[in-house]
Amino acid sequence: MIRFEEMRAILAGRNAFYSERLRSGVDFAELPFTTKQELVDDQAEHPPFGTNLTYPVEKYIRIHQTSGTAGKPILWLDTKESWDWWLACWEQVFKGAGVREADRVYVAFSFGPFIGFWAAFEAAQRLGAMVIPGGGQSTEQRLRALFDREATVLVCTPTYALRLADAARQHGFDLSRGPIRITVHAGEPGASIPETRRRIQESFGAKTFDHAGMTEMGAYGFECEAQSGLHINEDEFIAEIIDPETLAPAREGDKGELVLTNLGRIGMPLIRYRTGDLGVMSRQPCPCGRLWARLVGGVVGRVDDMITIRGINVFPSAIENIVRRHPQILEFAIEVHRQREMRELRLKVEVEGSSDGIIARLGREIHDDLRVRATIEVVETGSLPRFELKARRLRVLD
Numbered sequence: 210m211i212r213f214e215e216m217r218a219i220l221a222g223r224n225a226f227y228s229e230r231l232r233s234g235v236d237f238a239e240l241p242f243t244t245k246q247e248l249v250d251d252q253a254e255h256p257p258f259g260t261n262l263t264y265p266v267e268k269y270i271r272i273h274q275t276s277g278t279a280g281k282p283i284l285w286l287d288t289k290e291s292w293d294w295w296l297a298c299w300e301q302v303f304k305g306a307g308v309r310e311a312d313r314v315y316v317a318f319s320f321g322p323f324i325g326f327w328a329a330f331e332a333a334q335r336l337g338a339m340v341i342p343g344g345g346q347s348t349e350q351r352l353r354a355l356f357d358r359e360a361t362v363l364v365c366t367p368t369y370a371l372r373l374a375d376a377a378r379q380h381g382f383d384l385s386r387g388p389i390r391i392t393v394h395a396g397e398p399g400a401s402i403p404e405t406r407r408r409i410q411e412s413f414g415a416k417t418f419d420h421a422g423m424t425e426m427g428a429y430g431f432e433c434e435a436q437s438g439l440h441i442n443e444d445e446f447i448a449e450i451i452d453p454e455t456l457a458p459a460r461e462g463d464k465g466e467l468v469l470t471n472l473g474r475i476g477m478p479l480i481r482y483r484t485g486d487l488g489v490m491s492r493q494p495c496p497c498g499r500l501w502a503r504l505v506g507g508v509v510g511r512v513d514d515m516i517t518i519r520g521i522n523v524f525p526s527a528i529e530n531i532v533r534r535h536p537q538i539l540e541f542a543i544e545v546h547r548q549r550e551m552r553e554l555r556l557k558v559e560v561e562g563s564s565d566g567i568i569a570r571l572g573r574e575i576h577d578d579l580r581v582r583a584t585i586e587v588v589e590t591g592s593l594p595r596f597e598l599k600a601r602r603l604r605v606l607d
Contacts, residue, residue: 210237212472213447219263219475226251226261227480237447242456242468243482248283248425258284263476273324275424276599285324285425286477294445294473295324298428299332301442305431306393306418308362310337313388315360317343317351317369319597324424325395329364338362348376356387363392367399367409367417368600374412375539385414395420397599398486401432401439401507402526404533419507421486426479427471430504435496438503439488445473448502449481450490453512464489466512467504485512487524514603516545518554518581525603528556531574537561538571540593546606554583559590 220227230241252259258266269286276282287295308314314333318326320342333340341358343351343365352373355363363370370392377384392415394400400409400419409417421430421439429446430439441448450465451458459465467486471479488504495503510524517523525543532541537560544555554575560567568585575583594601 210447213237213470216472216475216478220478224261224263224478226259227478230480237481240481243479245283245425245483245485249281252283253281258286261477262286263478264288269476272322273327273424274322276323282322283425287474288476291474291476295328295427296332296335298422298442298445298473299328300336302329302393302395302418302420302428302431303333303336303338303362305433305440306362306391306416307434308333308336308338308391308393312361312391313339313341313359314362314364315341315343315351315355315358315389317363317365317373317597319344323396325422325428326364328428329393329395333362333364348373349380352377352380352382355384355389356382359388361388361390363389363413363415365392365394366396366597366599367394367402367405367419368397368596370394370409370413370417371405372595372597374409377412384412387413389413389415391415392417393420394418395422395428398508398510398526399529399600401509402530402533404530408533408536421504421508423484426469426482426484427474429469429471430508432507433495433497433499437495437497438491438505439507440495440499440501440503441469441490443501446471448490450488451483453483453487459490461492462489464509467508487512516552516554516603516605518545518552521579521581523554523579523581527579528575529602531578532556532558532571534574535567535571537564537567539590540595541602542593543603544606545604554581556583556585557588557593558585559593560587561590 217231268288270289271287274282274284316326316330399405406417418432422428430441447470449468453466467484469482486508487510488508491503491505510526539559542557564587
């Protein structure tokens with residue numbers, strides 16, 4: 210806790226958002242949690258950046274914003290020091306995946322205000338790798354660039370990796386014979402979903418690695434070569450797991466909400482932040498030798514993503530894991546609607562070729578694995594939205 214106490218001393222009297230919370234004599238475990246809604250409200254009341262600033266605005270060099278998938282986007286600022294810290298955290302992501310100086314890293318991302326791939330791009334440069342920008346291009350152009358530039362590492366969302374694989378089949382590219390040896394994924398937790406990971410790895414003939422981070426928090430989690438869960442970089446983050454209902458500490462092995470404190474973003478910090486990410490934390494030694502805590506199975510869902518169907522709690526990631534078993538299903542969407550006061554589940558799926566037998570099998574697997582029934586509708590190929598950043602496949606209609 211030495212670094213936290215050093216940070217506390219800097220924030221006291223300077224950072225209006227945290228000064229009162231960090232009054233002397235209060236132990237870390239007694240400090241209040243920070244919530245996303247508090248940050249949204251603070252920026253609404255004190256536009257444009259809120260009161261969570263430790264230094265004058267002139268000291269900050271970068272501005273990014275959250276994706277806004279769960280509500281109003283939050284603006285986030287970085288000083289030169291905190292941006293260097295961000296890049297160092299992303300270097301851990303690359304090192305965990307085995308990325309080397311000799312690699313050529315292709316970042317399939319249109320460079321907007323979202324922070325994740327800006328940090329990935331610059332961190333790969335710091336690592337000494339050649340970095341290939343993929344902004345402002347169509348999916349087909351990106352496919353050609355992967356081959357023409359002999360990229361060995363692909364960085365993108367897991368959803369976009371599958372979109373690239375789909376487009377490759379349509380345009381006659383054999384990705385499994387291409388130069389990509391590693392894929393690193395951010396922006397959404399899909400790469401830890403076993404069937405999604407399997408499909409990406411088979412499509413690219415590469416090893417797939419997950420990563421977890423947040424615009425407002427930092428790049429906190431990554432996979433190592435053992436792929437036994439997401440390591441939390443405890444050199445730079447204080448990690449806790451709580452019961453999201455009682456807010457009490459969760460027992461090891463129980464699923465809970467991840468709470469994080471970042472230690473290197475003093476210009477705009479977060480202390481005991483309720484991330485909304487759900488996982489199971491383990492402190493058992495990892496085969497790679499790292500002693501940091503791990504999220505076994507990665508981020509298994511979001512507190513605000515859980516849906517209840519006839520009394521059964523279901524996460525979209527569990528549905529995706531079942532859908533991805535079927536390579537003929539190109540894309541899907543989840544709808545929850547109310548019928549006679551009960552919530553019902555409906556899936557829309559695009560199927561390549563004949564759908565004979567697939568729909569019945571998918572329905573049985575959802576019922577057997579999740580104990581819920583789903584209505585499944587086959588829709589026209591290309592009618593469902595495609596995503597480059599975070600996929601938004603869930604719609605709650607009531």
